Each structure stands twice: as C-alpha cells, then as structure tokens.
Amino acid sequence: MTFLSVDRDLARHSYYAATAPRTQGFAALSGDLEADVATVGGGLAGLTAALDLAKLGRKVVLLEARQVSWGASGRNGGQAIHGLACDHTEIEAQLGLEDARKVWGMTLEALDLLRQRMRHHQIDCDWRDGYLGVATSARKGAALAEWAERMARVYNARFTPVPHERIGDWIASPRYHSGLHDPHSGHLHPLKYALGIARAAAEAGVQIFENSPVTAMTPGATVTLHTAGGQVRAPQVLLAGNVYLQGVAQALEQRIMPVGTYIVCSEALEPGLAASLVPSGSAVCDTNFVLDYFRPTADHRMLYGGRVSYSTVTPPNLAETMRKRMVGTFPQLKDAKAEFAWGGFVDITMNRAPDFGRLPDGHQNVYYLQGFSGHGLALTGLAGRLVAEAMTGDASRFDVFARIKHHAFPGGRLLRTPALVLGMAWYQLRDLLG
Numbered sequence: 001m002t003f004l005s006v007d008r009d010l011a012r013h014s015y016y017a018a019t020a021p022r023t024q025g026f027a028a029l030s031g032d033l034e035a036d037v038a039t040v041g042g043g044l045a046g047l048t049a050a051l052d053l054a055k056l057g058r059k060v061v062l063l064e065a066r067q068v069s070w071g072a073s074g075r076n077g078g079q080a081i082h083g084l085a086c087d088h089t090e091i092e093a094q095l096g097l098e099d100a101r102k103v104w105g106m107t108l109e110a111l112d113l114l115r116q117r118m119r120h121h122q123i124d125c126d127w128r129d130g131y132l133g134v135a136t137s138a139r140k141g142a143a144l145a146e147w148a149e150r151m152a153r154v155y156n157a158r159f160t161p162v163p164h165e166r167i168g169d170w171i172a173s174p175r176y177h178s179g180l181h182d183p184h185s186g187h188l189h190p191l192k193y194a195l196g197i198a199r200a201a202a203e204a205g206v207q208i209f210e211n212s213p214v215t216a217m218t219p220g221a222t223v224t225l226h227t228a229g230g231q232v233r234a235p236q237v238l239l240a241g242n243v244y245l246q247g248v249a250q251a252l253e254q255r256i257m258p259v260g261t262y263i264v265c266s267e268a269l270e271p272g273l274a275a276s277l278v279p280s281g282s283a284v285c286d287t288n289f290v291l292d293y294f295r296p297t298a299d300h301r302m303l304y305g306g307r308v309s310y311s312t313v314t315p316p317n318l319a320e321t322m323r324k325r326m327v328g329t330f331p332q333l334k335d336a337k338a339e340f341a342w343g344g345f346v347d348i349t350m351n352r353a354p355d356f357g358r359l360p361d362g363h364q365n366v367y368y369l370q371g372f373s374g375h376g377l378a379l380t381g382l383a384g385r386l387v388a389e390a391m392t393g394d395a396s397r398f399d400v401f402a403r404i405k406h407h408a409f410p411g412g413r414l415l416r417t418p419a420l421v422l423g424m425a426w427y428q429l430r431d432l433l434g
Helices: 004-008 015-019 043-054 088-095 097-120 138-155 164-170 191-205 273-276 320-331 380-393 398-404 414-431
Strands: 032-033 037-040 061-062 128-135 159-163 180-186 207-209 214-218 223-227 230-234 235-239 257-266 284-286 295-298 304-310 338-348 354-360 364-368
Touching: 004 207, 004 223, 004 338, 015 295, 015 338, 032 257, 032 273, 037 043, 037 138, 037 223, 037 230, 043 061, 043 191, 043 223, 043 364, 043 380, 061 230, 061 304, 097 138, 097 180, 097 398, 128 138, 138 180, 159 164, 180 284, 191 207, 223 235, 230 304, 257 320, 304 320, 320 338, 338 414, 364 380, 380 398
Parallel strands: 032 230, 037 061, 037 235, 061 207, 128 284, 235 364
Antiparallel strands: 128 180, 159 180, 214 223, 223 230, 257 304, 257 338, 284 295, 295 304, 354 364
16 A cells, blocks of 8 residues: 555544535646746645735745645644754754754744734634643653753743642643643644635635646746646745655655654543543643644544554554553543544654755755644744745745755665664654653
C-alpha cells in the first residue's frame, strides 16, 4: 500500500470531517491561466499566504491536489502553541541569540495572528485559551522547570509553574508529575478554522482550484505549473504542499520525512465528567520525545493523540489501541467508546526546525514553506504572512527563518525510512525509562 493510499484510509473516520461539513467546493483547473503568484497546496500555509497576497492586490491562483485542508491542516490535534517543534537552543546555535529572540517573538505573533483572523473573518472554530505542558516523571519535571526558568530569563517568556503537589488541580490523571501552563496558547477545531480561511481567501479574490495536482513545474522568469487540466503561469510561485509535493521539487523532498500520527475521539461524555478531566479546559501535551497530546472538545469529548509511525504503516487496531492509550491517562474513561479514530502525516525535518526559503540554483522566484514538524497550527499562519511580505518586497523576517540550515535525511529514498525507524526506537526507549 502506497503512502497516499494509506493517507486516504486514515482520513475516513475523522471527528473533524464529521463535525465540519464542507459547504463550499472549488472546481478543478481547466485551461490556462496567468497570475501574479501561483500557490501549490491548500493547507493553512498556502491559504494564509494567498489571503494576505490578495489583500495586497496580487492576483493569486491556488492549486490543491485534493480538497482544501484535506491533509494535516484539517486533521491535526488542534493545539496552537508557542515556540517551535525543536528546542529553541537549536535556533540560538544556528542564528545567534538576537535572531533567536526574533524567532521566539514571531511564534507568539503567530498566536495573535490566529486570533485576529478568527475575529476579522468571523470564523467560529471552538477556540479556547490555555495550554498545559506536563512531565511524566520527577526527572522530566525538573528539566521542564529548568527550561521555563531559562526561557523567562533569556526570552522574557512567562508561564505558570504547576508543581507536583498541585498537578491534580490541573489534570485528573495519575500519570503526570508536574507542568507549566500558558494562557496565551490554546486550541480549536482545525478544519472549521481552515475552511474559514479558505472562504476568506476566495472572498478576497484568490482563485482556488481543488482536485488539481501539479504534475510538473517549468522554472524560469515566469514559472509554469502543469496539471492534468491546464497550466498556470506566474512570475512568483509558492510551494506549500509539504509531504504531498510528490516530485514537483525533489530537492525539498530529501529534507522532510512523512511521519504518521494518530488521534482518537471519545463518544460524547457526561458534561461534568468531561469538565473534570482538565478543569482549566486547556490543551495538554507531555514532554516525551514520542509524545501524547489531548484536549477537551466543545461537545464534551476527549480528543486524544499519540503514537507515531516512522514507516508509514498504520498501527493495527488503531481505534482500540488509541482508546487504551487514552484510558492509560484517564482511567475514569475505561467505559467510554472511541467514536472516531483517524490520522495523517506530518512533515518533520532532521532538526525539527521549520524549513522556509527559496529554491536553489537560480530559482529565487520559487518560495517554499515546509517542515513544521507537527507544530504548525499557528506557525503556518505566520509563515503565510512572512512569505507574503517577502514576495511583496520585504524579505527581512522571512530571511531570518531562511538562514536555518537543513540537511537531507540519510540513506536516500530507499534507506532513509528504515534508518529513521531505528533512530526513533532509541528515543521511545528513553521515554519508557523515564
């Protein structure tokens, strides 16, 4: 079974798709078009860039291989969190402290942008403030507290510490030792939000075409994107397809790896029980390398994510396996059924830092955004803003991210997946050992 067929199977039983019906569709491309900017990929990165560019007066055409936000943008855990997927010391080591502080500030701006777009475009997507980071052992709790102290001292980041003796006030689970609370982060229904952004982009004049996979790209002063139904020519192009580009830009494919991640959603719970699990209503994520993440939904369910597959093979008995993982955290849900179970693929980089830039070898008019590494719900919206700024004359903020260096995964196309599976097994063992 191919990567894409596995992904189609994983998309079928999504809570998000069941609770956010698509009321607006877009035709496939038929014929040839010209634009100021052509965007490949209808996830949040491509949609927010297109929206910003259209507001700045650019004629934008967006090509989506399936439906807008069909991939990770519409299937993720719904957590919008400060920072990046990598530790910020990785950014310091590469860019220096001054630019690392700029990057940290921009990740906070990403959360503000999310809220602004929800308000301005009247997107009802079940937003709720609050994020709780939790540690599963005393050793990891000490490391989390040490991280928070340094972030406060170096970046002026402010979180509320949750010591061991108070963790029960924040989460009704025996699994966790201590934590940190961030009221500025939060969670939402990602597909409702993404469909709202698509609606706003279309209203701003973006021409969106679904079921229009790009089969080839001809570079030049004017770039041509080829599809089965036609072509789009534009002097600037944005590649925002992540793991779905599939041969359009092979130089980019080598630097990201599709990693499967999985989510289960319980049946609707008794409201009092649902509210007692995480009394603050925050999204929650642990600090393990192979982490669990979960949150209460607006309709009194527990949405629980965890497990990963670095081989693209879906774990057997996915719904029951994930339900048991949820019950391991919340024993009081032992009788709760798993009504939905789904998953998808995220685009991780070797260092888990985002990979933004322009194609090499003289193709400076082709921009790309990828490598969000499972931390993209807010960051994609920032990326869209930054690339829109760059395309319209101010690349200063985009180029801070573009300076982050990335390497290809070892082993080439055939061997990089087995190599990654072996490497991740070591990290999973470390998590188990506490």
